Amino acid sequence: MNKKLFKLILILFLPIKFCFAQTGHPILIDTAKKFSISKHGYFYEDKNLNLSIDSLINYKAANKLIPLTPGKVFSKGYTESYYWIAFDVENTLDQAVHLMFKEHSSGINQLQLYKLDHLGKIYPFGLTGDHFPFKQRPYRNRSFIYPIILMAHEKATFFLWADKRGQNLYMPMSIGRDVDIVQAEIPLHTLFGFYTGVFVFAMIFNLLLFVSVKDNIHLYYAIYIFCMLIFILEEEGLAFQWVYPNFPGLQDYMRLIMASLSCGLLIQVMQLFVDQNESNSRMFRFTNYYKRFCWSMAIIPVLMRFKSFIILEKIVFYINNFLALLTVIVIIICVVERIKAGYKLGWYYFIATVMLLFGVFNYIFNTLGITNFNLLKPNGLVVGLTAEIIFLSFALTQRYNFLKKEKEILLEEKSKHQVDLADGIFNAQEDERTRLARDLHDDLGGTLSIIKLNITAFQHKVLQLTAGEQVFYDRTIGMIEKACFDLREISHNLMPKNFEQSGLIETLKEHFITLNQSGKIKFDFVFQVDQPMESTMEITIYRIINELINNIIRHSCASKATIQILSFNERINIMAEDNGIGFNPDRDKKGLGIQNILSRVKYLNGKIQIDSNQNGTTTTIDIPIK
Amino acid sequence: MESKEQHLITLMIADDHKLFAEGLCAILSKHPNFKIIGVAANGKEILHLLNHHLPDILIIDLNMPVLDGETACEKIRQLFPSVKIMVLSMYHTSKLATKLEEIGVKAFIQKDTDADSLFKIISEIKLGECFFEKTKSNLQSASNYNVDDHFQKSHNLTSREMEILKLISDDYTSQQIAQKLFISLNTVDTHRKNMVQKLNVTGKTGLLKFALENKHR
Missing domain, CATH: 2.60.40.2380 (Immunoglobulin-like)
Structure with a gap:
């Protein structure tokens, strides 16, 4: 009541x-x-x-x-x-x-x-x-x-x-x-809409670059841009509105997570960009540890979502501010170190980071309450980040150009090295042949000659031998003569005597004369060579022609053959024709003779064409003159 | 005794192939008419020896270290013109033969001759004869060819090219030529290009013109 x-x-x-x-x-x-x-x-x-x-x-x-x-x-x-x-x-x-x-x-x-x-x-x-x-x-x-x-x-x-x-x-x-x-909301939304557009564009640009060039740096950078975008939008409550409106509570620690993550990511991008590694940087170990520290700092706010207290909150807050400053400074030191070492591309990163530096200083001093002004609208950080992102995206494409050029140079060197190697092998082979030919011809030839002289010196005593012994004696002399002939043939094939002095054409001329005297095939040799050839090319062409001749003699069953060498302004044309039985170039390509021809033509960067049927074979080889 | 001395032919040998030099020495010294008065292993050594004695005939190899045979021959011809030089070598080309003959060498013989010919040649060099094995290359140039051949040779054409030229003059297309001669179109084109280069005409029309002009050769 x-x-x-x-x-x-x-x-x-x-x-x-x-x-x-x-x-x-x-x-x-x-x-x-x-x-x-x-x-x-x-x-x-x-x-x-x-x-x-x-x-x-x-x-x-x-x-x-x-x-x-x-x-x-x-x-x-x-x-x-x-x-x-x-x-x-x-x-x-x-x-x-x-x-x-x-x-x-x-x-x-x-x-x-x-x-x-x-x-x-x-x-x-x-x-x-x-x-x-x-x-x-x-x-x-x-x-x-x-x-x-x-x-x-x-x-x-x-x-x-x-x-x-x-x-x-x-x-x-x-x-x-x-x-x-x-x-009052309109200008702010417009401004952030603009910056978001720039960030999203840069992010997509880097993602596409990642897909097309498969370089991780673009992926890291795209994630970094994403983190920074969430960070700056979250500050104004826009990230919640635009990105995750149905996940309340997510934004409590979003900024802290994004800040730590992006610090680590930026370090990672820097390391990739300036190609920092153990061997070229004393900072490498430290930056690696620092990078991991940043990433682990990103986990703490996640845990704070479940349990938090004032001291941790404060520590994390200050560490995060400090982290941002330290990251920019670490990056500048690393980049300067690499620039000093002669890595010119580092300048791009340096400029981009300096742009960011102003923004970060401005922002953090404001957050810590040391200063209270914004260099630019909406705040220094956003503008600094935007400048950094635009410039670095440009730098990343520059880096791609740079790497491409470097790769080209490397490839060029490599192919040059391969050519040198092939040259070396060919020259060594020819040297070895020359040596073998000389040894065979001079030493063994001399010995065989004196054997013949010695034996024939007995001729006047032959009359005293029995008829059977005389036949044996004559046969022995015949064998020695055969040995002398074979030896000359072999050593000539290995390396024609005086090839360098006589040259390709003279050597071939002599060769065809002997061939026409001894062989069943009538060889015609037609040539028109105006300019002198390089000696390696000359000996290689000689080998090719020799191999062509050998093939004709051994396999073609031809009665007539023509070998032709013509020099044009920029190439040499070799043509071998015979009226033999022909062969299937595709099936018989494995023959050693053909292989020898193919590898030598390839060595001279030439082209070969084999036109063969049962009426004969025409082999055409074109060799460019360097 | 004196007459025997007169008959005796003094010889020097220069060859770096030791076995050959020794063997030659042994064979020649067994012969009653020859006397070996020196053996050297290269051109320089033989020049030294020649400073002391002069042989009637010097048997020299071409391919030797330090001072090769050819250069040695030239020097010997200048310094000791009375020495008759006989080159005994593994190599024999007509070009070399001509060169040695120019230098003034009396004979150019291959090493793998038999002993009797060698003895004979040495004796005859002493009497002033020369020996240069005429290689077969010189025979080649004497080969006879008819007018047709002359045309082909003077324009440096191959017989296949002659065939093609004839077909061109008969108005065959490249395709038809390829079919007729059983060669590929590519090969015909290559032949055409080669002929254009050799005959110094311009293009297909130039070649056709040349073919027509020379149709009845």
Whole structure:
């Protein structure tokens, strides 16, 4: 009974209490665009996490709320409590006004606005915060906005409940006309839209490069750009709105994760870009450790999602700021080291990093509260990053050109080396043949000659021998003569005597004379060579022709053959024709003779064409003159 | 006794092939008419020996270290013109023969001759004869060819090219020539190009013109 009466009295007196207790100066809504809350509002810390809106109404009536510091952003640092904000509003105009309450940080976990009208009726404005999906917001914006309508001359009190437990509470608030609040968003959205476009383009560009050139550096760089994009968007609450609106809570530590990740990634990209390794850099070990440290730092915020406390929070915050600065400095040192070592491409990276350096310094000094100005809009970091990303994407394509050129040079050297090697083998082969031919001819030939002389010196005694012995004696002499002839033939084939002095044509001429005397095939030799040939080419052509002749003699069953050598301005044409039985060049290619011809033609970069049928074979070889 | 001395032909041998030099020495010294008065292993050594004694005939090899036979021959011809030089070598080309003859060498003989001819040649050189084995190459040039052949040779053409030229003059296309001669079109083209180069005419029309002009040769 008493209780009921008390309540009744309480309700009756409540509006009256408003007038006296903590209702001194409501925000007077006039034609202005924006109204300050800090000059008119109060706050209350709910340490026990058990207060309801009703209790707050009572506390306000009981003067238990603490006034906000005028002109200062509501900031309470790391907190484990709920906070309540309360402020009175009075519409002084004769018409209804459309207002908006805006919380700027866009990082409050849970948020709810209540309206208490002059009749004491409570209107909850909906629960929101970044622990709820984006679509639950009363007004779909990157920050938390509550649309409010006040009737003509309406008075009301607003209570805001905010939960930012386990984190740093920093809550700039404002109230203003809806049109102006929304309009203020436009330039910011435009600016971030532009920068996002640049970042996304650079990211896709690098991803495509990765797909086409299969170079990991582009993948790392694309991921880096992605991380930085999320980082700068998250700061304004845009990442949540644009990228993951249905994953509330994700953004709590997103910026810390992205910052650490991108530091590591940037180091990785730098190492690949300037080709830093154990052998060319004293910084290599350190940067490797540092890179891994950055990546492990990215895991800590993930763990903090589950359990966090103030010291860890602070440590991670400072380490992250420090990490960004240190990363840029480490990169500059590494790049300068490589530039000093003569890696010119490093200049690109150096310039890109210096661009970033200004942005990072500006941003971090602002975050740490050392400075409070932005070099460029929206902030130094975004502009610095954009400049870095554009320039480095360009540098990456330059690097590709550079590597391509280097590869070409390497390939050229390699092919030159191979040619040298082939030259070496050919020359060694020819030298060996020359030596063999000489040894055979001079030494063995001399010995055979003297044997013949010795034996024939007995000739006058032959008359004393029996008829049988005489035949034997003559046959022996015949054998020695045969041996002498064979020897001459063999050594001539190995290396025609005086080839270098006589030259290709003279040697061939003599060769054909002997062939025509001894063989069944009539050889015709036609030549028209105007300019002198290089000696290697000459001996190789001689070998080719010799092999062609051998093939004709051994396999063609021809009665006539023509060998022709013609020199043109830029090539030498060799043609061997016979009227033999022909062969199948595809099937008989494995023959040693053909193989010898093919490998020598290839060695001289020539082309060979074999036109063969049962009426004869024509082999045409074209050899370019160097 | 004196007459015997007169008959005796003094010889020197220069050859780096030791076995050959020794063997030759042995064979020649067995012969009653020859007397070996020196053996050298190269051109330089023989020049030294010649400073002391002069033989009637010097038997010299061409291919020797330090100072080769050819150069040695030239020097000996200048310094000791009375010495008759006989080159005994493994090599024999007509070109070399001509060159040695110009230098003034009396004989150019291959090493693998039999002993009797060798003895005979040495004796005859002493009497002032010369010996240069005429190689067969000179015979070649004497081969007879008719007018047709002359045309072909003077233009440096092959017989296949003659055939093609004739077909060109008969208005055959390359395709038809290829079929007729059982060769590929490519080969015909190569022949055409080669003839254009050799005959110094320009292109297909130049070749056709040449073919027509020389049709009845």
